[in-house]
Amino acid sequence: MSEQPRITLGGSAVVFEPGETLLDVARRNGVEIPTLCHDPRLKPAGACRTCLVEIEGWQRLAPACATRAQAGMVVASENERIDRHRKSLLALYMTDHPQTDERAETGTPNQLLAMAEAFAAPSDWGRLPQKRAGRPEDRNPYIHYEAETCILCARCTRYCDEIESVSAITLAGRGSETTISTADELSLLDTTCEMCGGCIDVCPTGAMSEKMPLALEARPDRALGKVRTTCNYCGVGCQLDLNVDRAGEGGRGRIVKVTSPEPGTTSNDGNLCVKGRFAYEFVHHGDRLTKPLVRGKDGELRETSWEDALQVAAEGLMGVRERHGADGLGFVSSSRCTVEENYLVQKLARVVFGTNNVHQCAAT
Numbered sequence: 001m002s003e004q005p006r007i008t009l010g011g012s013a014v015v016f017e018p019g020e021t022l023l024d025v026a027r028r029n030g031v032e033i034p035t036l037c038h039d040p041r042l043k044p045a046g047a048c049r050t051c052l053v054e055i056e057g058w059q060r061l062a063p064a065c066a067t068r069a070q071a072g073m074v075v076a077s078e079n080e081r082i083d084r085h086r087k088s089l090l091a092l093y094m095t096d097h098p099q100t101d102e103r104a105e106t107g108t109p110n111q112l113l114a115m116a117e118a119f120a121a122p123s124d125w126g127r128l129p130q131k132r133a134g135r136p137e138d139r140n141p142y143i144h145y146e147a148e149t150c151i152l153c154a155r156c157t158r159y160c161d162e163i164e165s166v167s168a169i170t171l172a173g174r175g176s177e178t179t180i181s182t183a184d185e186l187s188l189l190d191t192t193c194e195m196c197g198g199c200i201d202v203c204p205t206g207a208m209s210e211k212m213p214l215a216l217e218a219r220p221d222r223a224l225g226k227v228r229t230t231c232n233y234c235g236v237g238c239q240l241d242l243n244v245d246r247a248g249e250g251g252r253g254r255i256v257k258v259t260s261p262e263p264g265t266t267s268n269d270g271n272l273c274v275k276g277r278f279a280y281e282f283v284h285h286g287d288r289l290t291k292p293l294v295r296g297k298d299g300e301l302r303e304t305s306w307e308d309a310l311q312v313a314a315e316g317l318m319g320v321r322e323r324h325g326a327d328g329l330g331f332v333s334s335s336r337c338t339v340e341e342n343y344l345v346q347k348l349a350r351v352v353f354g355t356n357n358v359h360q361c362a363a364t
């Protein structure tokens, strides 16, 4: 049996699987290498160069995310040369990048700012004029692109292409004028964009952000808490994180945005659709029913307890069955329910009331 191939990483011999990148091997062995353009769901692009490592015998530093491990490689992920390069790189990024994190709640946390601080990148390199043009104000209701915060890591365009398979956004222009745009600078509404918001979720600098939180009062002190829940729009059961401003809505808490959990941790692998990510306003809508209501003899709806409401519903259904027979009843369930809930509805119709008049809008 042939021995599994090895590399030396930070002085220790570690095995690797054929096809693994140096970053894969490092992460599997608990060795931290910073990244910005890397996403485990996407093909490596080697665009941001924050993951540079030194390989013995190689003249240049190499991006760990885009370099495949080869047997016998001797790799350093930390040394004075790497640190110098990383600091210079981050300082250069910061020369045309806003230095504040005040809009973090409109997208993902700004990983570039956090990294520049963590690696003590020089902050006195001045400011270079920003030549990157944004798209003309896009009338789509959800996604905002801020050209001056973009570092052209192409995570958003690769996500749109490789995961969503729609390629609604692309790198456009040349040289220092390169930007993220759409064909003919159209509004996202006039492209193949599905408004999944994945481009916001993968952006490491907040250049892609949500429009809805932008409309909220700016509150840099806002402390957002995350509440993990299951999307209730369909039976797929995507996991999502409600980002809640606990002081909002008079202390009852207000959802400020919805994000997806880390890729690889839940069945939706970090992906959401337009409904799961953006259609959360109904939670705070004034017309939303939050308590059971029962119509009295005078025709008016009145608040009541769940026990009372269920009793009234059961009596009403039994009354219809007595007067018209079981097939006088019909049960309609929803594709927003889980498979188990839909199963229970058909059980209720067939076993408790004795009718096969049961339907569910997705017919699953």
Ligand code: SF4
Pocket: 143, 156, 159, 160, 164, 166, 167, 168, 169, 188, 192, 193, 194, 195, 196, 197, 198, 199, 200
């Ligand atoms: S919302 Fe989704 S489909 Fe639209 S541009 Fe972003 S990644 Fe592409």
Ligand code: SF4
Pocket: 149, 150, 151, 152, 153, 154, 155, 156, 157, 180, 199, 202, 203, 204, 205, 206, 207, 208
């Ligand atoms: S918008 Fe964000 S994800 Fe897209 S290229 Fe710019 S920095 Fe990268």
Ligand code: FES
Pocket: 034, 035, 036, 037, 038, 045, 046, 047, 048, 049, 050, 051, 052, 063, 064, 065, 066
């Ligand atoms: S993370 Fe490797 S080059 Fe960007």
